[in-house]
Amino acid sequence: MSRLTNYLFLGVILTTIALPLAVQAYDVNTLKLAYSEQNQPRIYDAKIEAIKAATISAQTSGRIINIHFDVNDLVPQGASLLEITNKEQGAGFAGAEAELAKAEALNTEAQAQYARYKALFPKGAISKGAMDEATAKAKSSKQAVSAAQAQLIQAKESLNYTVVSAPFSGRMTQRFVEQGETISYGQALFSGYDTQHLRAVFQVPQQDIAQLQQQAQVAIQLPNGNEITSGDINVYQFADPLTHQHQVRVNLNAADIEDIIVGQWIKVTVAFPSRKSLVVPLSAIHQVSDLTSVYRVSNDKIVLNQVRIGRIDTKTNTAEVLSGLMEGDEIVIDAGRYLINSSATKAQE
Template identity: 50%
Template sequence: MTAISRTLFTLLAFSTLTTQAASLETLEVMSKPHANWLTLDASIEAVKAATVSAQTSGRIVKLNYDVNDVVPEGAALLEITSKEQGAELASYEADLAKATALNVEAQAQFKRYTELFPQGAISKGAMDEATANAKAAEQAVSAAKARVIKATESLKYTVVSAPFSGIVTERLVELGETVSVGQPLLSGFSPSQMRAITQVPQRYIPQLKNAPEFIVRLNDGRELTSQDLTIFSFADPVTHSYQVRINLPKDEANLQPGTWVKALFKNGEREKIQLPTSALITMNELSSVYLKKGDQFVLTQVRVTEPLDGEVEVLAGLKSGDIVAMDAYQVLLEQKQ
């Protein structure tokens, strides 16, 4: 007979034995209202996450950052050839200078004709032509300025800058590769602000709206409380659940997008019986307590949850008003003696 079998045989043999309870500490079982926490799976995602794309065409001549690099806001991520854009800007600047000179001449002629026309020295047709030329020259200058601004921006696009400080998660191009407008280049996220995403079943939404608060339990044991929630106003047509965004405290360390966490929220209250683990005798999957009946203790089987903070919840086997031994193994020891 093995040691476990002998111990189990001893427990069964002494389960109907009694012992005097005068010197043993006891505990009265009390059913108390506790918050009914609903636990859901959630994933972490970054509030700020983006994929930068090319806004001009050209060949990549410099890559300054790669995957997992930390990038400050405004830093140059990569550079694209700029000769074509520079030449275009120079051409438009020359057109602007020409349009400006013609406008100066047209405005001067219009001013002279305006002074001579009342004296009858200029015909009505010549005055109308001078007026039209002055307006056309002025609009030509505006158009030339717009082309210069566009070319200047196109030249700036040859240096792709980081929209915010963060970490590079994906590089989609190689050095020397030719890119076109709209082609994705690099992806990244900002670690300063994270949120948890979970799916809440439809039947729990009214309760969540009445008490909008979540506890996010991380894998390292930390618990983050948040009341900053965004409950989507529409349900998923397949799962009939609502997506909820839980904004987490800023600058919280060691939060990585894509990791799984637990999200808990209160779903009303329920009556609950809790006992300290010292009141339990556990053998394999069998859990029992010593229930006091009169002046004696009787071994009684119970069904309990996993221990948490030194206590277990009794699911079956006890009711309010029952008295159990505080130290079950002490009772077992006295029975053996």
Template identity: 45%
Template sequence: MNSKPYSPPTFFACLFFSVIYSKVLIAETFFEVKQTLQEQVVVLDATIEAIDKATLSAQTSGRIIKINFDTNDYVEKDSVLLEITNREQGAQLAAAEAGVLRAEAAYNEAKLTYDRYKKLFPKGAISQGQLDQAKAAAETSKQLINAAQASLTQAKESLDYTIIRAPYSGVVTERHVEIGETVNPGEPLFSGMSLTNLRAVTEIPQRHLQALRDNPAFIITLSDGSKLYSDKITLFNYADAQSHAFKVRIDLPVTDKLLLPGMWVKAEFVRGKSSTIRIPGSAVLTNNELNAVYRNVEGKAVLTQVRVGTKLDDEVEILAGLEDGDKISIDAYQKLKQLEAN
């Protein structure tokens, strides 16, 4: 903070600020400049993106026979996106069901034989070897049932793969196939994203890394001026090789405000406190990148150039040009009109 206001000669050459002094200050409202201890806020640009986004791929082979949605359509969870021919999968399911029945029948027969041998063995009608053989056959048949049931489960899954459903409610961002195409496992079918769970993504300079670690919370300002608060952040532990900035993901709370992936928002966090000067934004005259205020100096309005910092709500931070005790016109443009009229 400079101790004395400064006014470069080139600034007063601007026609916009041609009036420097007035003869007598007209009765008006003044603002007394004071240094205060205030939070220092870092404001960053952030992009909204969906947390839940995915590309659905084929898990079985077949020809596409029906497509129910297209790009930009909104779909509910479990809605059928498309259908694939299922004759081959249906035949595999029928064969697997028959295999289970065959294995169960073989097991029942083996178990009955083993039960009979257990009754005959004490009477000496069969040998120990025959009894052991019947027991092994029964146990093997039981395991064959498990194998047949596993094949049945696989066949059912394969049949289910012919109907593609939405994993969550959201918007289709891309359709990769057309009706009549033959697809194989791994080929992309649909891409989409959820509009419910969203996050803001930004990057912070290296110099602010420790401050964010100490106070991991953000205020997100939307385009309509409304604000969202979130302390659920993910700070990457490595920096971008070119920018040396660290990526931050900020999970956003559910809101009824218009918030869609791809939107720009402002993300701000507190990096500490320091002594600073803030004045009303109405007290500042602006011409391109030049800024000035009207100071009350011994009853005269003196146009004084200032260097401004961040703007927060209706206040402007002053980095140089003013000091404690200065009195300035609270409405600089109104003051300019009064001086021009005189």
């Protein structure tokens, strides 16, 4: 059943669908149709998706000892997602610290010897060979300290990798591991998306691209009935090879996405140039099953006239007539009231 049933009276089609106006014992309010300028928005089905989404993988190996979050949990940025055994990484870190301490001690000795030789060399107390050896030793020991520091940083990072943290705040969508499993480098652990950065994605035909590129903003109808707008519109400059349609992405404002869920279907309304068309009030439309019609005045009778309805404006309670009526036609404004009254008149006769 069409959505017009929310507004229309559903009745039974009369056996006699043409009644003389003269026999009516009640007033019939009618409307004479005329063309008027009507906005012609295009409505597209769009899907909500995340702008930022990621799959977190292991950066070291070990056995999982703790998992702190599960699928559908909201995770704050930097929160610990899981912990891996760290004995091997801890031993590597301790060894790197020892190597750095050793390198710094040797460097201190080498720098002190170089300073003494440098002071004695001009006096002739130190040979040229000994001075060159002290210089080379001072430089190499200094570089050894830098290398040890780099090894310590690497070992510390490896130890930090045993605690997997959330790269951004968001909602977890998948968990690929269980507590107690042994994981290896590069293995997928979790997937999730950032709940504060969402967009609506939809497809448009080629003939609508030029109009979309001129839009300053589009209206988005949310599932809860609210309407928001966005001016962050990205129209793809290439078409899909299979559907030959262009994809459009509309980024949503963070303040407007509290009631929006990734994966939801929504409606995106794009304003197009207005055109002249015939509109009728929703109360004038009579619908039974697939038959949509209005009661039209024809000479001295009222006849049931089938019509094809286009866009429905729920704000003004009107509908665009695509076919079945012409300018100058006169129709009954309240089809439901007319149907009830005409049925009562027939019963009295």
